[in-house]
Amino acid sequence: MHELSIAENLLELVDKYRAEKGFTRCSSIRLRIGLLAAVDEEALRFAVEALTEGGPDAGVSLEVERTFPLARCSCGNSFEVQDLIYLCERCGSTSARLSGGDELDILHLEVD
């Protein structure tokens, strides 16, 4: 359910850039969302569609780039985390540190 509030934050950012850059319509937004951010893409699309309806950005498309959690082991090995098990295949250690996978970033806007 927090997708609605994330969509509100997203559109506030779009408005901030509209005031700064002086464009009229934003037609596309590219986002990077990590799996660990626990954001449902469909719910986010629905919220953005509902919030932009009747406004200058109505019909704006969302391009979402998903990222997966990566772990970095003290032996130097980096690997994608499967099923939340941080087992390093190279040295067998389970003390790998998580790097990434929780991104919630706005990357760029297509504007007219």
Add this chain to the structure above:
Amino acid sequence: MSTIEIKDKLLSKNDQNALANRNLFDRHGVWCVNLISAPGSGKTSLIESTADHLSGRLNLGVLVGDLETENDANRIAAHGVPVRQIITGGACHLNARTVGDFLVHFDLERLDALIIENVGNLVCPASYYLGEHDRVSLISTPEGDDKPLKYPAMFRNASVLLINKIDLVPYVNCSVDTMVRNAMTVNPKLKIFKMSCTTNEGIPEWCGWLEEQLKK
């Protein structure tokens, strides 16, 4: 048509508001805890027990978030601590700006610690930093020992895990050892306390940890 490169955090506004809260806490020497759990795990009971145990030892304040009613605030106020209720009117989590708006109702100079009882929800509050020093996750044994694996975001960014209702273990299908192992899989750095707000077991240890943080 043109492209504007941004590379900004989607919740950067919330992060800025959270940082302002954090600065305010630090300026007044208040240690802030963001308490997160599912509905019914025992957040309010934990705060009641904590307030009783710490009475006369430190000055606690409580900010409570709920979708509706002031029931929790009324329960906590009966234990003699300053409390404010945020009624979110349907929102499933607290955000930093709302918390900041309510901080004006506290005499922060008189407080040593502030516990923010988040809205009961194991998904949404994870994304919203409120400016807290520590995030504390609470689970209760009837919820099942695989909870940390099902809702990893809630445990990954926490510094403490409280396992509540351990007095119910004989009656529910839950292994506390498995729960601890699952939690450590998600976050090996978690400090874990097993407790019961009914028998008071584990409450002194948890309160001791809280008092330790104030000395930092």
